[in-house]
Amino acid sequence: MAGRSTMGVAGGPARHIPVLLGPVMEALAVRPGAVVVDGTFGAGGYSKALLDAGATVVAIDRDPSAIAAGRGLVEASSGRLHLVEGRFGNLDQHAASCGFDAVDGVVLDVGVSSMQLDEAERGFSFRADGPLDMRMEQAGPSAADVVNNAAVADLTRIIGILGEERKARTVAGAIERARKEAPITRTAALAEIVERAIGKRPGDKIHPATRTFQALRIYVNRELEELVSALLAAERVLSAGGRLVVVAFHSLEDRIVKRFLNARARPKPAGSRHLPETGPGPEPTFSLLSRKPIEADAAEVAANPRARSARMRAALRTEAPVFDLDIAAFGLPNLPDPAF
DSSP states (O other): OTTOBOSSSOOSSOOSOOTTHHHHHHHHTOOTTOEEEESOOTTSHHHHHHHHTTOEEEEEESOHHHHHHTHHHHHHTTTOEEEEESOGGGHHHHHHHTTOSSEEEEEEEOSBOHHHHHOGGGOSOSSSOOBSOOOSSSOSOOHHHHHHHSOHHHHHHIIIIISOOTTHHHHHHHHHHHHHHSOOOBHHHHHHHHHHHHOOOTTOOSOTTHHHHHHHHHHHTTHHHHHHHHHHHHHHHEEEEEEEEEEEOSHHHHHHHHHHHHHHHSOOOBSOSSSOOOBOOOOOSEEESOSSOEEOOHHHHHHOGGGTTOEEEEEEEOSOOOOOOOGGGGOOOOOOOOOO
16 A cells, blocks of 8 residues: 555554655556556555556555545546555456466565554544554454453464564463453554563653554454465466555565565475475566665655655566475464454
8 A cells, every 4th residue: 555654553643644655656567458467556646646657556455435435536547557455465356357367577565554644533543533443444453452351462473473472471461451441442552562561662652552552453354364365366467567566564464475486486496305306497477676675765754754664675576487486485474364
């Protein structure tokens, strides 16, 4: 989604500004008539730029509010924008449903959109009090369900792994004590519980609850699993010479993208650690466009603080057929299912 951030709070004055738009468009190398999947439509920032460049766009978003807000852009696109409500993990299927079995580009801006953060009633942020929700699809278990029903050990893993919170056990214990008194249903209430539990670290520029909110959001929306599915779907749907561009904001997300592209650009020879190599391995399905991720420059960060943690990776699809990949290579954490 345009203007995404993985932080648990809305930050900076900019609203709905597409992050790394220039580098993204350069990496996609869009030509008139190209078909590009924008897997994270959000406020439509990337889609607008793609349309202006002459592309036909299949734009996907799991948030019904984003779909509703994008109807005007569909009407103004002269039939070149196909707006689909759904998950980007199924982007190849969504493209096919729009009549495209192969596409020239896929762009993914991973995380939560600025407009979701800015709407208190969605429960993504604690700057303005709202219901503890965080569901992008506005369906299924909410953050409040997780906070009030998950076992303490599970909460500790969720907050520690997805939020990279060093005091996850302390936070989970404080949540358990608080929910025994009354259900935790508001963002401000949870933020206060976390802040009282761990305090503010010296030199820390973010609110003490930021990592906990980030972890809950990623968990509720199964964002890492969806990212893995989206990368595999992009590999299937891109034509030879097509381009994959991913903008990530969280180290866990970026690590998954990096591992995927490295595995596909430099596949290992056949065999295993237990058996000798049996011959040449599969041909690479991607060629990296840059060995290192692209980051926002100082001017963009000054204009849009949400770009400060963005990292863009891009690759070119080769003619090689897709080959099996061990999902373990992505490094997905083993977390409990939200069955409440």
